[in-house]
Structures are given as structure tokens and as C-alpha cells.
Amino acid sequence: MYGVGAMGSIIARMLTERGAEIVGAVGRSTIGKPLSEVTGIPNVTVTIEGDIEEVVQRTRPDLVVMTTASYMEDVKEGVLACLKHGANVISLAEENLYSWHTSPEDTAEIDAVAKEHGVTYTCSGHQDGYWVQLVATLMGTAHHIDEVRGRASWNVEDFGPELARDQQVGDTLEEFAEWLRGAERPPTFGRPTLHAVAAASGLTVVESSTATEPVLATEDTYCKALEMTVPAGKVLGFTDIDTVRTAEGPVLVLEMTGKVYVEGQADSNAWELKGEPDLDLENQVLPTHLTTCATLVNRVPQVLNAEPGYVSVAELPPLRFQPGNIADHLTAR
Ligand SMILES: NC(=O)c1ccc[n+]([C@@H]2O[C@H](COP(=O)([O-])OP(=O)(O)OC[C@H]3O[C@@H](n4cnc5c(N)ncnc54)[C@H](OP(=O)(O)O)[C@@H]3O)[C@@H](O)[C@H]2O)c1
Structure with a gap:
């Protein structure tokens, strides 16, 4: 070990x-x-x-x-x-x-x-089970694929204050934009995941890109990890949107959100496939x-x-x- x-x-x-x-x-x-x-x-x-x-x-x-x-x-x-x-x-x-x-x-x-x-x-x-194997199997039941899009989320509160700061919790929109401009970030977890989905499906990756969007509080929200209340309008976390284009046509997208959850929110894993036919899958329970x-x-x-x-x-x-x-x-x- x-x-x-x-x-x-x-x-x-x-x-x-x-x-x-x-x-x-x-x-x-x-x-x-x-x-x-x-x-x-x-x-x-x-x-x-x-x-x-x-x-x-x-x-x-x-x-x-x-x-x-x-x-x-x-x-x-x-x-x-x-x-x-x-x-x-x-x-x-x-x-x-x-x-x-x-x-x-x-x-x-x-x-x-x-x-x-x-x-x-x-x-x-x-990722192996829920973002690669399940998704590759779903793709294996399609005749034609235009796009496969996953949406997954995790709660900043499940980890410590360091990760909460990494997710820019409490920033204003301007502070977030400033951080994003200067941030030297390692590869997102979504990118290698989509590359694995492509490899499992015999697809050739021609382009990979990542966009990052803040998630803003719609009401005052308490963040336990930072022991502070995030006022409405400030940042609760962010979503990385990874997009992988393939030579064979299918576009693979994974939107991964790490944020402070409000009451009633839970970890999720949902995928939609556009093609013939349209398909989807979703897990309601995720003891990750x-x-x-x-x-x-x-x-x-x-x-x-x-x-x-x-x-x-x-x-x-x-x-x-x-x-x-x-x-x-x-x-x-
Ligand atoms: N692929 C997945 O699905 C998945 C899921 C969960 C986690 N992860 C990843 O797996 C890693 C571990 O997660 P975790 O939740 O178990 O974290 P954790 O509780 O912080 O455990 C990591 C352990 O590794 C030890 N460690 C770190 N660097 C070391 C080194 N150079 N030599 C010896 N020991 C070292 C740490 O020791 P100290 O505490 O003494 O520093 C700590 O005990 C993280 O990178 C996490 O992102 C991946």
C-alpha cells in the first residue's frame, strides 16, 4: 500500500x-x-x-x-x-x-x-466505472452518435478548506475572472476521462478544450469548510466543461461542477447521447x-x-x- x-x-x-x-x-x-x-x-x-x-x-x-x-x-x-x-x-x-x-x-x-x-x-x-465503462456501453447501443454529454458534480463541503479555496468559494465575479485569467491549472479530471471514453470506443481525438464557468450563489449560503456565509451573487464553486472532438465525428463533453451544495443537492452522474437513437443514463445514488x-x-x-x-x-x-x-x-x- x-x-x-x-x-x-x-x-x-x-x-x-x-x-x-x-x-x-x-x-x-x-x-x-x-x-x-x-x-x-x-x-x-x-x-x-x-x-x-x-x-x-x-x-x-x-x-x-x-x-x-x-x-x-x-x-x-x-x-x-x-x-x-x-x-x-x-x-x-x-x-x-x-x-x-x-x-x-x-x-x-x-x-x-x-x-x-x-x-x-x-x-x-x-471514473473507470461511471464515466468510462457505463458511457462506452451506452455508446455501444447507438447506431450513430453526434454528441455525448456528461454532467457530474461534487460537494466542496466533503473536503477541507484548501479545496474550498481552490474552488474560489466566496470570490466576487471579478475576482473569479481575474483568477481564471492568471491560473496555471493542471489538466482537469474530465479531459483524461473523455480521452479514455474515446479510446474505449475506437475514436481518434483531434482536439481537446476546456472552458470554466463560475457557479454563483442565488441566496446567502453557508460554507462549512471555510466557516463563512457566501452572499448571494458570489462564487459557490465552478464548472469545468471539457470538450473532445474526434476524427470520426462524435463530440464528447463532460461538465464537472465542484461547489458548495445547498439543501437538497447531491452528487450526480448523468449522461445524454444525441444520435440514433437519443439515449441517456443517470445514477441517483453515488457513494463515490x-x-x-x-x-x-x-x-x-x-x-x-x-x-x-x-x-x-x-x-x-x-x-x-x-x-x-x-x-x-x-x-x-
Ligand atoms: N480516481 C478516483 O476515482 C479517485 C477517487 C478518490 C480519490 N482519488 C485521488 O486519490 C488520491 C488519494 O485520495 P484520498 O482521499 O485517499 O486522499 P488522502 O486521504 O489525503 O490520502 C492520501 C495519502 O497519501 C499519502 N501520501 C501523499 N504523498 C505521499 C508520498 N509521497 N509518500 C507517501 N505517502 C504519501 C498521504 O500522507 P499524509 O497524510 O501523511 O500526507 C495520505 O495519507 C488523491 O489524489 C485523490 O484525488 C481518486
Whole structure:
């Protein structure tokens, strides 16, 4: 386990319930603590350490589960250290869901190192199931597609004050516009998602763009994360609108909103397909922290069985429930 925070702790529990043995754990502020104390899982005897390369070299794991960060620039070094010592890696790093367009050189380097050492690197998580697999399946039931448009949202209040400030909560419209003009932002999570949908559907990406729009409070709204009331007319968060055009015609769009919810609002995932025929799908219930972790765990046998390299979820077999022990689903690679 590389990164033992909110997601890592749930994944560690799910993995042990599927017969996996945890042979090592790497953290940052939790170094020296028993993994059982940090995760709440009984019967694991591992102590959290600090040097991923040393731990992988010594414990020789089949797989490293990496839940430390979101972007290529933050995970690349750690991923390479694991691959070089013959460990497969699966992560939740959102950019790596499909990073061939956003970080092509780094992705090619990871691909080459993984192939050289006969192992795989894959990113899975909530996007895999709800934004790629479900959507690609919906597209598979259409004869002709003009546009596929997703709308997803998350509540700023589910996270800490840092993220609330990142979402510009409390800004005036002028302050928001000023921030947007000067902002150097990493790739949105929507962009690699749409690239994965395109890859899963045999579509060739020719252009990707992102527009960002503020969401304004229509009434005075309390923000718990910042312990302040956002007056009507000020910013509650924003929506990133990613658009991907393809050589074959279908346009893929994902509108992702992160904002302070008002009463009655909940996380959502809704997709509309315009074509022959028009289609849609929507999820009313989304316990994202659990779907994220369960999806990753169900991918484990597939990534251990896959041919070596950077293997995106677009290339893996369809996402399926993997009952019982992970070991029962392994084939010789
Ligand atoms: N793909 C998806 O569906 C999905 C879903 C949820 C989350 N995520 C992503 O997964 C990541 C983890 O999410 P989370 O909710 O579990 O966050 P979290 O609770 O903050 O956990 C991250 C853990 O990683 C540790 N860490 C960070 N950098 C490290 C390093 N260099 N070496 C060792 N440990 C390190 C942190 O240690 P300290 O606390 O000691 O700093 C922390 O325990 C985030 O990037 C998040 O955006 C993806």
C-alpha cells in the first residue's frame, strides 16, 4: 500500500477481504505507525515506512496500490521506482486514467519501463466505472452518435478548506475572472476521462478544450469548510466543461461542477447521447468513496493478467465484479 489515507485504508480492507496479503505500507506523516492502527483493519502486522523503493525491493509485492496524488508530475517517480523493481502498479491518479494526450512523454516512459520489467501500470477508480465503462456501453447501443454529454458534480463541503479555496468559494465575479485569467491549472479530471471514453470506443481525438464557468450563489449560503456565509451573487464553486472532438465525428463533453451544495443537492452522474437513437443514463445514488475503491479492487486480477506496459482501462476487459479471492481470477502471465 503506497499512500494510506482515506482511499488507501478502504482499499486495504477490501483487498484483505479478497484474500490479498499486505506485505508493506508506505506513508508520509504516519511513518512508524502500525498499518492496523491507521486503517482500522485487524490482522495486518505491517508497520508504515517511508521509502517506497526500499520497501518494494525488500518485500517484492505482486502489486503496489498507489493512492498518494492525482497528477502525472506527482506520481511518476514513485510509479517508476515500483515498476523497475518488478512490481505492477495500480493507482487512483486521475490524470493517469488516460494520460497519452496530457503527458505523452511521461506516459511513454512509464510504458517502456513497464514493458522492460514485464509489469503493468493502470489507473482506475470512480471514473473507470461511471464515466468510462457505463458511457462506452451506452455508446455501444447507438447506431450513430453526434454528441455525448456528461454532467457530474461534487460537494466542496466533503473536503477541507484548501479545496474550498481552490474552488474560489466566496470570490466576487471579478475576482473569479481575474483568477481564471492568471491560473496555471493542471489538466482537469474530465479531459483524461473523455480521452479514455474515446479510446474505449475506437475514436481518434483531434482536439481537446476546456472552458470554466463560475457557479454563483442565488441566496446567502453557508460554507462549512471555510466557516463563512457566501452572499448571494458570489462564487459557490465552478464548472469545468471539457470538450473532445474526434476524427470520426462524435463530440464528447463532460461538465464537472465542484461547489458548495445547498439543501437538497447531491452528487450526480448523468449522461445524454444525441444520435440514433437519443439515449441517456443517470445514477441517483453515488457513494463515490466506496465505488472508487471497489472498482480498483475488481480491476486487480485484470491488471495482473494483462500484457506488460501502461495499460489504460480502455484496453482492459470490461469492468466486472470479481467474486471471492483475487487469486482465483489469475491466469499465468
Ligand atoms: N480516481 C478516483 O476515482 C479517485 C477517487 C478518490 C480519490 N482519488 C485521488 O486519490 C488520491 C488519494 O485520495 P484520498 O482521499 O485517499 O486522499 P488522502 O486521504 O489525503 O490520502 C492520501 C495519502 O497519501 C499519502 N501520501 C501523499 N504523498 C505521499 C508520498 N509521497 N509518500 C507517501 N505517502 C504519501 C498521504 O500522507 P499524509 O497524510 O501523511 O500526507 C495520505 O495519507 C488523491 O489524489 C485523490 O484525488 C481518486
